[in-house]
Amino acid sequence: MKILGLSCSPRKEGNTMTLLTQALEGARSEGAQTEPFTVSGKDIKPCDSCRACNKTGECTIKDDMQQLYVKFLEADGIIFGTPVYFYGMTAQAKAIIDRTISMGRPEKSMANKVGGVIVTAGSMGIVDALKDLYFYMVTRQMVPANYVAAYPRGDLKQMEKCMKASYDLGRQMVHIANRGFKYPTEFARAGFAYGTHTL
């Protein structure tokens, strides 16, 4: 059982990572192996729409996303963590999501992985980031777990409710993943994010 905590904040030790660390501790308390991954200092370019992955299933951009693809595939659960930047997820989070368009093949997909979300913000925009991340999970046939929506004030570690909610998210991820839910393959979606009712 592996739970990956992905921080899409450019701040290595910021609020998002504080809560992710707590969530991973919760996951460990339920017996999972955990791994944090931060975009801080990483080179993750946006999708360039070359469409090569349609044919090969491989992304041609050789940057740090290549190591994240491996971690995504190995993980049973992924916690997406992002601060809110102008009423949405960070550019880094969006770049990662877009780059998973290459993960459309059954042997290389995000399907059936449990997904949790941690969003932090100063005041506004949390719901926008949350709904985008959950809709992403729907399109990838991931299994949604809870979210933590935090407005950090002062020392985040003293915000007991946030810290407990994050810890419990990690625990819940393990419990859900242990149930081994699998989407019926009959209804598998294509690797694309396009609409399905255009014809």
Ligand SMILES: Cc1cc2nc3c(=O)[nH]c(=O)nc-3n(C[C@H](O)[C@H](O)[C@H](O)COP(=O)(O)O)c2cc1C
């Ligand atoms: C470029 C930028 C844009 C931001 N936009 C918003 C915003 O639209 N709404 C909001 O509530 N907070 C906004 N914030 C504040 C961050 O979401 C908040 O400080 C967050 O907790 C930072 O998380 P981190 O420490 O993990 O990076 C913004 C911060 C930056 C740097």
